[in-house]
Amino acid sequence: MYKSLAETRSAIESGETTIEGLTRYYLQQIADKSSLNAFLEVFQQDALNQAIAADEKRKLGNPGKLNGMVIGIKDVLCYKGHKVSSSSRILEGFESIYTATAVQRLIDEDAVIIGRLNCDEFAMGSSNENSAYGPVHHHLDPNMVPGGSSGGSAVAVAAGLCLATLGTDTGGSIRQPASLCGITGLKPTYGTVSRWGCIAYASSFDQIGPMANTVEDCAIILEVIAGPDEHDSTMIQKPSPAYSQLLKSEGPVKIAYFKQYIESEGLDTEIKAYVLQLIEKLRAAGHTVEELEFPYLDYVIPAYYVLTTAEASSNLSRFDGIHYGYRSKNATDLESTYKLSRTEGFGKEVKRRIMLGTFVLSSGYYDAYYSRAQKVRRMLRDHTNNILNSYSFILMPSTPGTTFPLGGKSSDPIQMYLEDIYTVQANLCGLPAISIPMGQHSNGFPFGVQLVGGASKDSDMLAFAARLQNDFV
Numbered sequence: 001m002y003k004s005l006a007e008t009r010s011a012i013e014s015g016e017t018t019i020e021g022l023t024r025y026y027l028q029q030i031a032d033k034s035s036l037n038a039f040l041e042v043f044q045q046d047a048l049n050q051a052i053a054a055d056e057k058r059k060l061g062n063p064g065k066l067n068g069m070v071i072g073i074k075d076v077l078c079y080k081g082h083k084v085s086s087s088s089r090i091l092e093g094f095e096s097i098y099t100a101t102a103v104q105r106l107i108d109e110d111a112v113i114i115g116r117l118n119c120d121e122f123a124m125g126s127s128n129e130n131s132a133y134g135p136v137h138h139h140l141d142p143n144m145v146p147g148g149s150s151g152g153s154a155v156a157v158a159a160g161l162c163l164a165t166l167g168t169d170t171g172g173s174i175r176q177p178a179s180l181c182g183i184t185g186l187k188p189t190y191g192t193v194s195r196w197g198c199i200a201y202a203s204s205f206d207q208i209g210p211m212a213n214t215v216e217d218c219a220i221i222l223e224v225i226a227g228p229d230e231h232d233s234t235m236i237q238k239p240s241p242a243y244s245q246l247l248k249s250e251g252p253v254k255i256a257y258f259k260q261y262i263e264s265e266g267l268d269t270e271i272k273a274y275v276l277q278l279i280e281k282l283r284a285a286g287h288t289v290e291e292l293e294f295p296y297l298d299y300v301i302p303a304y305y306v307l308t309t310a311e312a313s314s315n316l317s318r319f320d321g322i323h324y325g326y327r328s329k330n331a332t333d334l335e336s337t338y339k340l341s342r343t344e345g346f347g348k349e350v351k352r353r354i355m356l357g358t359f360v361l362s363s364g365y366y367d368a369y370y371s372r373a374q375k376v377r378r379m380l381r382d383h384t385n386n387i388l389n390s391y392s393f394i395l396m397p398s399t400p401g402t403t404f405p406l407g408g409k410s411s412d413p414i415q416m417y418l419e420d421i422y423t424v425q426a427n428l429c430g431l432p433a434i435s436i437p438m439g440q441h442s443n444g445f446p447f448g449v450q451l452v453g454g455a456s457k458d459s460d461m462l463a464f465a466a467r468l469q470n471d472f473v
Contacts, residue, residue: 064110090345100197117152147177172423175435179398182446190430194229313357
């Protein structure tokens, strides 16, 4: 099947297929591969209606930018008249009354929205095992995890269930599963894509982004969904560039990589060797690639989890059994309604993070944990930005290893949290980052490498990422 929007459009223009025919093909693929558990709901009739309308627009000569693209959305994005649950029992049966800005912008440019995708509950996880609706299975081996939290989004693209997807990235939830599934995953600069209609995990970290086979498709999706939105006050108030038209990268660039990241004991030896080999290839092609010290690696994960759990404890307080969503049938009064609804409605990992967040915000611990973590975040951001004032990009692994068995790390939260060791820095600093599939391990599973760019320099990063993908894979 077609691997890019360019291939899809070529097939449509030649008469080989139609958007309706393509949508029907994907619907059949979803049914045939339902055991992957990637989709929680398929919008069959809506998708077919959108496809027919998109075919008609193409015939009339006024197709949208995404005409020909069939796309799935992560189950944290609102779509009016459709269910959204954050893969949690506490939102069981809830139907959205409005459409997220990012989703509406896809629809406005003729994308076909085919369904909502399974994820870790409230986007909390690195393996997609925390969903109330069961784990997502890796497309190459059902006994392995796809990564998380956007595991369903990654598998849907990798398994050919749709051409592209939207995920969300709070600490690597797009890039980590993209790496483990062998696709491309983009986290834009914080404030580039509106979060209106995205069910929050940690508001100062969350960012919506595309997942696809190619950098080019990620660029055109970003072009459509990016830009100011009156509903989101954290947005960058500047028009976004035409990312898909700015993918030419010429001449040598200056790239940094961190000694501590490459020499970390937790990094798989084959991935380390591949990254070092890539560095030599880049140097041979005329680029400047320099090793730098980054002495703060040990602070990245602790600061991230202190701050995100604090924000989660606040954001998730609205799910209380009173306003909407799940309400315990065993409740007898107001207090038991709160306690039992939240106890029964939230999963284990979500409850763990709510309790951690409540603890770090509590009297007597606020200064010791939350305030200190905010200072560490500022230090990390300043240091990283100083580096990016002298270098175009930072190159690093996307993940410390390849996929791992279902249940392999779920009993040890610390080991699971370390899956994010190379991805959380971009979220702490609000920077754009992209994972590109760049190799296959001897165990047969894919892995990616990551580029981090300067704030609001998404177009430069995408251009060089396309160059990497086209010239160095």
